[in-house]
Amino acid sequence: MSLVINQRTIGEVTILDLSGKITIGVGNVQLREAIKKLLEAGNKKILLNLADVSYVDSSGIGELVHSFTTTSNAGGTLKLLNLTKKIQDLLAITKLLTVFETFSNEDEAVASFK
Amino acid sequence: MSLVINQRTIGEVTILDLSGKITIGVGNVQLREAIKKLLEAGNKKILLNLADVSYVDSSGIGELVHSFTTTSNAGGTLKLLNLTKKIQDLLAITKLLTVFETFSNEDEAVASFK
Amino acid sequence: MDPTGSTIELSIDSDFQFVELVASVTDSITQLVGFGPEEAYWIGLSVRESVINAIKHGNKLDVKKPVEVKFVISDDQIVIYVKDFGEGFDPSCVPNPLDPVNLLNPNGRGIFYMRTFMDEVDFQTPSSGGTVVVMRKRKTAKTTGL
Amino acid sequence: MDPTGSTIELSIDSDFQFVELVASVTDSITQLVGFGPEEAYWIGLSVRESVINAIKHGNKLDVKKPVEVKFVISDDQIVIYVKDFGEGFDPSCVPNPLDPVNLLNPNGRGIFYMRTFMDEVDFQTPSSGGTVVVMRKRKTAKTTGL
Ligand SMILES: Nc1ncnc2c1ncn2[C@@H]1O[C@H](COP(=O)(O)OP(=O)(O)O)[C@@H](O)[C@H]1O
Ligand SMILES: Nc1ncnc2c1ncn2[C@@H]1O[C@H](COP(=O)(O)OP(=O)(O)O)[C@@H](O)[C@H]1O
Numbered sequence: 262m263s264l265v266i267n268q269r270t271i272g273e274v275t276i277l278d279l280s281g282k283i284t285i286g287v288g289n290v291q292l293r294e295a296i297k298k299l300l301e302a303g304n305k306k307i308l309l310n311l312a313d314v315s316y317v318d319s320s321g322i323g324e325l326v327h328s329f330t331t332t333s334n335a336g337g338t339l340k341l342l343n344l345t346k347k348i349q350d351l352l353a354i355t356k357l358l359t360v361f362e363t364f365s366n367e368d369e370a371v372a373s374f375k
Numbered sequence: 376m377s378l379v380i381n382q383r384t385i386g387e388v389t390i391l392d393l394s395g396k397i398t399i400g401v402g403n404v405q406l407r408e409a410i411k412k413l414l415e416a417g418n419k420k421i422l423l424n425l426a427d428v429s430y431v432d433s434s435g436i437g438e439l440v441h442s443f444t445t446t447s448n449a450g451g452t453l454k455l456l457n458l459t460k461k462i463q464d465l466l467a468i469t470k471l472l473t474v475f476e477t478f479s480n481e482d483e484a485v486a487s488f489k
Numbered sequence: 490m491d492p493t494g495s496t497i498e499l500s501i502d503s504d505f506q507f508v509e510l511v512a513s514v515t516d517s518i519t520q521l522v523g524f525g526p527e528e529a530y531w532i533g534l535s536v537r538e539s540v541i542n543a544i545k546h547g548n549k550l551d552v553k554k555p556v557e558v559k560f561v562i563s564d565d566q567i568v569i570y571v572k573d574f575g576e577g578f579d580p581s582c583v584p585n586p587l588d589p590v591n592l593l594n595p596n597g598r599g600i601f602y603m604r605t606f607m608d609e610v611d612f613q614t615p616s617s618g619g620t621v622v623v624m625r626k627r628k629t630a631k632t633t634g635l
Numbered sequence: 636m637d638p639t640g641s642t643i644e645l646s647i648d649s650d651f652q653f654v655e656l657v658a659s660v661t662d663s664i665t666q667l668v669g670f671g672p673e674e675a676y677w678i679g680l681s682v683r684e685s686v687i688n689a690i691k692h693g694n695k696l697d698v699k700k701p702v703e704v705k706f707v708i709s710d711d712q713i714v715i716y717v718k719d720f721g722e723g724f725d726p727s728c729v730p731n732p733l734d735p736v737n738l739l740n741p742n743g744r745g746i747f748y749m750r751t752f753m754d755e756v757d758f759q760t761p762s763s764g765g766t767v768v769v770m771r772k773r774k775t776a777k778t779t780g781l
Binding site: 284285286318319320322323324326327329330347351354355356357360 | 651654676680683684687691732733738739740741742744745747748751
C-alpha cells in the first residue's frame with residue numbers, strides 16, 4: 262500500500278486528500294511531486310487533509326516539514342487538516358505543532374486562508 | 376484465540392458448534408473433553424458444526440479423527456457439518472472424506488441420525 | 490520482487506506459542522513474492538507443519554533449542570529451510586497416511602500435507618546434527634491436486 | 636508469558652521492503668508479551684525507525700549486508716537489539732531536533748522518537764563492527780510524556 266493523493270479546490274484553496282502511508286520510500290515522492298506541481302501552477306494555498314493517512318514515521322513527519330518549507334519558500338501557505346491522534350502525537354513530541362497551523366474542521370481551515 | 380465449543384441438542388442429536396482454531400496445543404484438549412463428557416453421559420449421536428472453525432492443521436484433522444474413533448468405539452456416531460473449503464480439502468487429500476459422513480445442511484444432518 | 494535472492498531468517502525457541510509468529514512472517518513474505526491467497530495459505534500450512542515437527546519431534550519441546558527458519562525468495566519462487574537440533578529421522582520410514590491401516594491414525598499427516606502443497610520437500614541431515622526441511626514452491630504453480 | 640526469557644531472531648537484507656515484515660513480527664511479539672495497543676504501536680514505530688537507520692545509515696542500502704533484529708521477551712518487558720554492519724556513529728553528536736535551528740530539518744527525528752517511546756535506548760559498537768541499538772520497554776509503562 263502506498264500513498265494516494267486526491268486534489269480538490271475550494272475557492273483559492275487546494276486541498277490534497279492523502280490516503281495511505283507516508284513512510285520511508287512510501288508516499289514521499291508522490292507528496293513532493295504534488296506540492297511541486299501546485300506551486301509551479303501558482304496554487305499557493307495548500308491544505309493537506311490527513312484523515313486517511315494510516316501510518317507516518319519520522320520520514321513522513323519529515324515530508325510534512327519539507328512540504329511546509331517548500332511552500333513557504335515559494336511564498337505560499339501550507340496547513341494541516343484532520344490530524345490523526347498518532348500524527349498529532351508525533352508532531353507534538355517534536356514541537357512541530359507550534360510550526361504547523363492545524364485544523365479539525367474543513368470549513369474553518371479553508372476560511373483561515375482568506 | 377483458542378476453540379470455543381457451544382453445545383445444543385436437537386432430538387437425540389447433540390450438536391457441538393465449534394468456533395476458533397483446532398491446531399497443535401489449541402482446541403484439541405477442549406474437543407477431547409467435550410466428546411468424552413458426551414459419551415459418558417450417554418449422548419452418542421454427535422454432530423460437529425465446523426462452520427466457524429477458522430484454522431485446522433494436521434493436528435486438528437487428527438483431532439477430528441480421534442473424536443470419530445472414540446465415538447465409534449463407544450458405540451456412537453460422529454458426523455461433520457458445514458466443512459469450510461480448507462477443511463474439506465485437507466480431509467479429501469488424506470482420503471478422510473470416505474471415512475466421515477459430512478453435511479452442509481443441518482436439518483439433513485440431524486435427520487440422518489434417525 | 491526486486492532484488493531477487495533476498496534472504497530472511499527467523500529463529501524461535503521451541504515453544505508452540507511461536508508457531509503463529511512464523512506463520513505470520515510466512516504470510517508477509519509470500520505476499521511480497523506475489524503468491525495468490527490460495528497458494529499462500531497452503532505454503533503457510535506447510536511451514537506450520539514443518540515448524541511444529543521441528544519443535545515436537547526434532548527439539549522435543551526443549552525451549553533451549555531454537556528452530557531456525559530461512560526464507561530465500563526471488564521473482565518466481567520461495568525456498569524455505571526449517572532447521573531443528575534433534576536426532577534426525579529417516580523420512581523413508583514414515584508410514585503412508587493413505588494406507589488403509591493408517592487412515593484412522595490421529596497422527597502422521599504433516600509431512601504428507603507438506604509434500605502435497607509444496608513443489609519439492611527434502612529432508613537433510615547436516616553433519617552438525619538435527620534436521621533441515623527444505624521446501625520449494627514456484628509461483629507458476631502446479632495445482633494442489635484437488 | 637511462559638517461558639520467560641524467550642528469544643526471537645530475525646534477519647533481513649538491507650531493503651526497505653522488509654521493514655514492514657519486521658514491524659509485523661514486532662506486533663505479534665508485543666501482543667504475546669501483553670503490551671496494550673498504544674504501547675505496542677509506539678514500540679513498533681521505534682523498531683521501524685531503528686531498522687530504517689540500520690538499512691540507510693548503517694548498511695547504506697547494501698542488500699548484501701543483513702540487518703539482524705533480536706527480541707528477548709519476558710513476562711514484563713521486551714528488549715530489542717537491532718544490528719547493522721556499517722561504520723558506526725557517535726550518538727552524542729546527533730543534533731537535537733527540538734533545537735530551534737533544527738526544527739524545520741526534514742531529517743533527524745528517528746532516534747528522538749525511539750528515546751521518547753522506549754524506556755531505554757543504547758547504542759553499542761561491537762568490536763566486530765557496525766552498530767547495535769538496544770531498546771528496552773517494560774510493561775508497567777511510564778507514560779510517553781504526552
Ligand atoms: N524434524 C523432525 N525430527 C525428527 N523426526 C521427525 C521430524 N519431522 C517428522 N519426524 C518424524 O516423522 C513422523 C511423521 O511426521 P508427520 O507426518 O508430520 O506426522 P506427525 O507429526 O503427526 O507424527 C513423526 O511422527 C516423526 O517420527
Ligand atoms: N545505525 C546507524 N549507523 C550509522 N549512523 C546512524 C545510525 N543510526 C543513526 N545514525 C546517524 O544518526 C543520525 C540521526 O538519526 P535519526 O535521528 O534516525 O534521523 P535521520 O535518520 O532522519 O537522519 C543519522 O542521520 C545518522 O547520521
